[in-house]
Amino acid sequence: MLSIEPYTIGIGDRFAQQGRAQLQALVQAKTVGIDVFPVWNKSYREHNLIKTKPADVRAEADAAVKALGWTGSYYVDADHIGLKNVEGFISASNFFTIDVADFTGQSAGTDAEEGFVKTARRFGKTLTIPGIDRPFEIGEEGLRAAARKFQLAMQEAGRIYRAIVTQKGEARFVTEISVDETFSAQTPVELLLILAMIQIEGIPVQTIAPKFTGRFNKGIDYRGDLAQFEKEFDEDLSVIAFAIREFGLPPTLKLSVHSGSDKFALYPIINRLIKRKNAALHVKTAGTTWLEELIGLAEAGGDGLEIAKEIYRQAFARFDELSAPYVAVVDIDKDQLPVPETVAAWDSKTYTETLRHVQTCQSYNPNVRQLLHVAFKVAAEMGERFVQALEANEPVIARNVTVNLLERHIKPIFG
Numbered sequence: 001m002l003s004i005e006p007y008t009i010g011i012g013d014r015f016a017q018q019g020r021a022q023l024q025a026l027v028q029a030k031t032v033g034i035d036v037f038p039v040w041n042k043s044y045r046e047h048n049l050i051k052t053k054p055a056d057v058r059a060e061a062d063a064a065v066k067a068l069g070w071t072g073s074y075y076v077d078a079d080h081i082g083l084k085n086v087e088g089f090i091s092a093s094n095f096f097t098i099d100v101a102d103f104t105g106q107s108a109g110t111d112a113e114e115g116f117v118k119t120a121r122r123f124g125k126t127l128t129i130p131g132i133d134r135p136f137e138i139g140e141e142g143l144r145a146a147a148r149k150f151q152l153a154m155q156e157a158g159r160i161y162r163a164i165v166t167q168k169g170e171a172r173f174v175t176e177i178s179v180d181e182t183f184s185a186q187t188p189v190e191l192l193l194i195l196a197m198i199q200i201e202g203i204p205v206q207t208i209a210p211k212f213t214g215r216f217n218k219g220i221d222y223r224g225d226l227a228q229f230e231k232e233f234d235e236d237l238s239v240i241a242f243a244i245r246e247f248g249l250p251p252t253l254k255l256s257v258h259s260g261s262d263k264f265a266l267y268p269i270i271n272r273l274i275k276r277k278n279a280a281l282h283v284k285t286a287g288t289t290w291l292e293e294l295i296g297l298a299e300a301g302g303d304g305l306e307i308a309k310e311i312y313r314q315a316f317a318r319f320d321e322l323s324a325p326y327v328a329v330v331d332i333d334k335d336q337l338p339v340p341e342t343v344a345a346w347d348s349k350t351y352t353e354t355l356r357h358v359q360t361c362q363s364y365n366p367n368v369r370q371l372l373h374v375a376f377k378v379a380a381e382m383g384e385r386f387v388q389a390l391e392a393n394e395p396v397i398a399r400n401v402t403v404n405l406l407e408r409h410i411k412p413i414f415g
């Protein structure tokens, strides 16, 4: 089986221009003893908005690997795919994030439900999991409730997995299953029962993305109860280790944190727990790189700064349209957004300090940051003009991309 390494990071960027700059961060991490492997990811939704194809991501990854002489593994992730759109990703990808969130909360039928309850009865009424200091009380009602919430979704995951196997062949790709785009977070017990259902479906899952407690907004820090997150993340890690042993799932199975970029408040907690438990981890951070492109353009001044201002002006005017697809994962206080006339007068320093994710900086504005995060469509519409600006200002942009990934993400998470 194509077995994933313990530490992996989801990278990738909207316009497929920062492959080398991102990989450079991983090269530098390796020189300080942090072994983390890249997974280029792009969802169907993102491809659609920007008009790119999975083959473009493959080409970007291959080119970066060649240019930097990267000899380690690397992956191209068909991010958040379903049965309807997996087809276009088959040849370009060797990592598939099977998204079945839309199938949660629906019953798979009484027979299937009873079948699961029967199989899972071996857990007994109280279940003790090593590493968790209280026993879990599950009971038949609990099993039935979990089946009603997740069984149909895991059956769908099985269908998608088998469709990929039919075309790609077994053991030639990494399988992730995601249920992170749901309304409510999954508890550690639910995670355990989801993994039991995955095992019944015979899916060799290697990464699993639950929805964690708290808000994982785009491009900004975590908002939520840190103590509660720590408790759940800790228990989730114990559940994963237990499920590997009990269910015979792949020993490489690990948690995957989606919208994982910029969650600076969580990194010390995550780092401490994975080190203490010797656990593996995947974190997706792709979205953060597009903002570094904007920061780089603004820092470069001249035409670059003008383009960065124009993108803000349009983003401000098209607020509703641009934020609509991301309404569940942005939290923008419109009153805290400067009007475009104000931004038009900014110099490079003001623009970069407002946008760069340094929370101790007085000028930093999380509302501007979230708005620009969802505004990549504006840049996509600029087409060649935007891409040429990226090319013209490559060194300054690349520096921002690499530093952001290495210093603000890789080191605090995995170091």
Ligand SMILES: [Zn+2]
Residues within 6 Å of the ligand: 080, 178, 180, 181, 209, 258, 259
């Ligand atoms: Zn996700």
